[in-house]
Amino acid sequence: MAYFDNANSSQVDERVIEAMLPYFRESYGTAGLELGHSKDVAALTGLENARKVIAESLNADPRTIVFTSGVTESNNLAIRGTVIANKDRGRHIITTPIETQSVLKSCERLKNAGYEVSFLDVDEYGLIDLDQLESLIRDDTILISIQHANGEIGTIQPVEKIAEIAQEHGIIFHMDASQSYMRVKIDVEELPVNLISFDAHRIHGPKGIGALYIRRKTKIKRILEGGDEERRLRPGIENIPGAVGFAKAVEICQPDEPEYLLSLRKYLEKKISERLDNYQITGHPEKRLPHLFSMVVKHIEGESILVHLDMMGYAISTGSACSSKTLKGSHVLHAIGLPPEISHGSVRVSFSRFNTTEEIDGFVEELVSTVERLREFSPLTRGVYFADDGVDHHHDDLQEDEW
Amino acid sequence: MSNTVYLDYHTAKPVDPRVLDEMMPWFTERFANPSSLHRDGDLATEALEASREKVAQFVNADNDEIIFTSGATESINLAIIGYMMKNRKRGNHLIISEVEHISIHNIAKYLERLGFNVSKVPVDQYGRVKLSKLERRVTDKTILISIQYANNEIGTVQNIQEIGEFANERGIAFHTDAVAAEGLVPINVERDNINLMSISSNDIYGPRGVGALVMRKRYRVNPVMIGGGQERGLRSGSEDIPGIVGMAKAAEIMQSEMDDEVRRFKAWRDRLIREVLSIIPDAHLNGHPTDRLASNAHFRFEGVEGEALLLSFKDKGISVSTGSACSSKTLEPSHTLISTGLLHEEAHDSLQLTIGRFTKNEDIDTVLKALPEIVGKLREMSPIYKGR
Numbered sequence: 001m002a003y004f005d006n007a008n009s010s011q012v013d014e015r016v017i018e019a020m021l022p023y024f025r026e027s028y029g030t031a032g033l034e035l036g037h038s039k040d041v042a043a044l045t046g047l048e049n050a051r052k053v054i055a056e057s058l059n060a061d062p063r064t065i066v067f068t069s070g071v072t073e074s075n076n077l078a079i080r081g082t083v084i085a086n087k088d089r090g091r092h093i094i095t096t097p098i099e100t101q102s103v104l105k106s107c108e109r110l111k112n113a114g115y116e117v118s119f120l121d122v123d124e125y126g127l128i129d130l131d132q133l134e135s136l137i138r139d140d141t142i143l144i145s146i147q148h149a150n151g152e153i154g155t156i157q158p159v160e161k162i163a164e165i166a167q168e169h170g171i172i173f174h175m176d177a178s179q180s181y182m183r184v185k186i187d188v189e190e191l192p193v194n195l196i197s198f199d200a201h202r203i204h205g206p207k208g209i210g211a212l213y214i215r216r217k218t219k220i221k222r223i224l225e226g227g228d229e230e231r232r233l234r235p236g237i238e239n240i241p242g243a244v245g246f247a248k249a250v251e252i253c254q255p256d257e258p259e260y261l262l263s264l265r266k267y268l269e270k271k272i273s274e275r276l277d278n279y280q281i282t283g284h285p286e287k288r289l290p291h292l293f294s295m296v297v298k299h300i301e302g303e304s305i306l307v308h309l310d311m312m313g314y315a316i317s318t319g320s321a322c323s324s325k326t327l328k329g330s331h332v333l334h335a336i337g338l339p340p341e342i343s344h345g346s347v348r349v350s351f352s353r354f355n356t357t358e359e360i361d362g363f364v365e366e367l368v369s370t371v372e373r374l375r376e377f378s379p380l381t382r383g384v385y386f387a388d389d390g391v392d393h394h395h396d397d398l399q400e401d402e403w
Numbered sequence: 404m405s406n407t408v409y410l411d412y413h414t415a416k417p418v419d420p421r422v423l424d425e426m427m428p429w430f431t432e433r434f435a436n437p438s439s440l441h442r443d444g445d446l447a448t449e450a451l452e453a454s455r456e457k458v459a460q461f462v463n464a465d466n467d468e469i470i471f472t473s474g475a476t477e478s479i480n481l482a483i484i485g486y487m488m489k490n491r492k493r494g495n496h497l498i499i500s501e502v503e504h505i506s507i508h509n510i511a512k513y514l515e516r517l518g519f520n521v522s523k524v525p526v527d528q529y530g531r532v533k534l535s536k537l538e539r540r541v542t543d544k545t546i547l548i549s550i551q552y553a554n555n556e557i558g559t560v561q562n563i564q565e566i567g568e569f570a571n572e573r574g575i576a577f578h579t580d581a582v583a584a585e586g587l588v589p590i591n592v593e594r595d596n597i598n599l600m601s602i603s604s605n606d607i608y609g610p611r612g613v614g615a616l617v618m619r620k621r622y623r624v625n626p627v628m629i630g631g632g633q634e635r636g637l638r639s640g641s642e643d644i645p646g647i648v649g650m651a652k653a654a655e656i657m658q659s660e661m662d663d664e665v666r667r668f669k670a671w672r673d674r675l676i677r678e679v680l681s682i683i684p685d686a687h688l689n690g691h692p693t694d695r696l697a698s699n700a701h702f703r704f705e706g707v708e709g710e711a712l713l714l715s716f717k718d719k720g721i722s723v724s725t726g727s728a729c730s731s732k733t734l735e736p737s738h739t740l741i742s743t744g745l746l747h748e749e750a751h752d753s754l755q756l757t758i759g760r761f762t763k764n765e766d767i768d769t770v771l772k773a774l775p776e777i778v779g780k781l782r783e784m785s786p787i788y789k790g791r
Contacts, residue, residue, distance in 0.1 A: 008436050025417050025420070028415050028418070029414070029415050030414055030415050069477070069628075070473075071641075072639050072640030101630045103630075208613065223627065224480045225512075236473065236476030236506075237475075237611060241612075306440050306441060315444075317439060318440065
């Protein structure tokens with residue numbers, strides 16, 4: 001039994017709950033003025049301490065952190081908020097086809113409103129081409145929105161170079177770090193990024209709370225109207241228990257955690273390479289998130305693998321979490337050039353601090369026997385392996401060129 | 404501070420311990436996203452839909468008329484901006500009241516910048532909207548009327564059923580901000596002719612960061628938050644399952660306990676009003692004497708600054724409010740009080756006491772004991788008060 005779907009959502013750490021409880025039960029005021037009553041003061045202190053902790057995790061000033069309801073809102077605010085605030089400077093946006101839906105849909109909405117959106121190509125690993133980025137930049141380009149790392153295939157983009165290019169041209173650079181936050185180091189003193197979206201629930205914090213880092217002097221307008229909360233950028237009574245839980249999740253993240261997660265992934269990769277055939281790792285072999293393993297298993301549907309493993313107590317995912325109930329092929333796997341019949345066999349395993357190598361041992365056993373069983377029944381398999389000669393070609397290296 | 408008295412329930416509420424208990428397993432045991440195909444994902448989906456049903460029952464709506472959001476502010480944005488944008492081919496005119504929450508006034512300003520027209524209907528001395536005044540503002544371009552169910556400051560309850568009927572008879576959609584009223588007035592969107600309604604979780608002792616828009620069939624809005632297409636495409640973003648489960652539990656508890664609670668509150672409220680007005684000279688009640696929330700007692704003491712009152716109470720370990728939670732940050736006088744006809748300096752002299760689920764009889768005693776002394780002291784220092 002194990003939960004390997006941490007890139008989708010993760011278990012809230014008990015210490016996070018402990019930190020949140022007083023803010024649910026006792027310090028439940030609003031973050032009003034310091035001259036407010038005691039509950040308001042306690043709430044304000046909790047909120048501002050949380051902001052400080054989160055700012056420190058990026059080596060940023062607390063005033064650059066705006067709390068939101070999650071990454072979807074952070075992405076909406078970052079993209080629509082900056083484009084609308086800078087519309088007098090231009091109407092061109094550059095992004096990639098492998099962004100998360102909230103980025104893609106925000107760009108699509110702007111496109112419908114008359115803005116122009118250019119999509120960078122990505123290679124077989126999902127990496128963008130910096131030369132192409134340079135060539136797409138125009139005088140009226142106002143925003144580049146590129147994810148730090150991909151949530152399906154784990155590939156990490158060359159964000160240092162992207163930020164440099166954006167800075168040279170005076171273009172705002174937004175980075176969706178929902179998958180990489182606290183897994184890959186981000187230091188805003190070194191990385192000249194303008195906006196970073198991230199949230200709590202993938203790092204053992206609560207759902208319903210996220211943040212947007214906004215570098216000072218970045219022009220941005222709010223997308224929700226209301227009161228003056230969050231320096232007028234995000235109205236609504238602050239979710240203080242959420243913010244406090246978020247900060248606690250950051251605080252308890254040990255510096256060597258990514259290393260541990262990487263060791264789990266390496267262990268899984270090795271086990272799988274010894275036991276499984278006819279599969280391919282998706283995403284970049286090295287430039288990838290430490291905790292995220294992804295592959296396509298040939299001749300089988302990822303959904304079938306998922307359902308069988310689920311019955312054995314292993315929670316994994318196929319395709320993107322957001323689109324996996326639609327059964328549409330993954331837009332990421334499509335963009336890296338995988339045909340639908342192959343991308344349907346996608347499997348993603350994502351680790352957390354609560355996972356162990358013992359869990360991986362059990363998982364690999366179940367995975368291998370599941371794949372074997374499914375291949376026996378698969379019509380796709382029959383056509384290939386049990387050809388007319390009646391010989392079992394199970395271990396033939398077929399159609400290598402397809403990869 | 405120990406033995407603290409909290410009479411600021413309109414501003415913020417603690418989460419009911421029973422709600423917290425219900426939320427706990429969704430943090431640490433069943434934490435998957437509903438979109439996931441594995442069993443943990445299915446459990447989350449079941450919890451999401453069961454929660455939707457509970458919230459729907461709470462307001463007498465159908466399950467598929469509930470859209471979960473990150474809170475009342477987002478619900479209101481989705482309702483008003485979303486409806487105006489979606490239906491802008493049919494008209495460009497919105498009517499709100501002068502005593503709406505600040506976020507609705509700011510939405511109105513935003514819509515005006517986008518080219519929409521907004522009319523504000525005035526209120527009487529108690530903060531009530533009159534149909535005749537509303538009638539005068541309706542044009543053939545009016546597509547939405549947004550009037551609060553009850554006022555978050557002075558507690559006046561509007562005749563929502565009548566306003567809803569007025570709007571619907573004219574083919575105009577009706578939105579109500581029910582944040583102040585929920586849990587204190589039995590809300591029934593069917594009976595009240597409500598087409599769109601914004602509610603929050605914290606106002607019924609659920610967690611922060613969750614709310615809902617009740618969107619009746621045939622009333623459509625454009626989404627504000629876009630992305631993964633959750634909540635039938637109307638509110639994208641991973642669902643905050645612990646929060647949503649908490650809101651549903653809060654609604655369930657409220658539904659079964661509201662009658663008793665309101666009866667209890669009313670007795671305390673009436674005692675507060677009766678004793679304050681009789682003990683303290685030059686004290687006035689803001690809002691309607693009877694058509695007001697059971698939890699709300701809102702006073703004005705001539706010659707006493709609200710801020711000074713608040714600080715004096717704070718020294719005694721009593722939490723109160725000077726008016727609206729949102730406007731107390733700006734130190735501007737409350738727009739609600741100004742709308743009921745008070746002068747700026749009069750509006751500053753206000754004190755809001757709001758009762759809640761964990762209020763005890765002794766809390767009322769403590770406040771009634773402290774108040775005459777505090778008011779007396781502040782009036783002694785006041786250069787303007789020339790009391791009798």
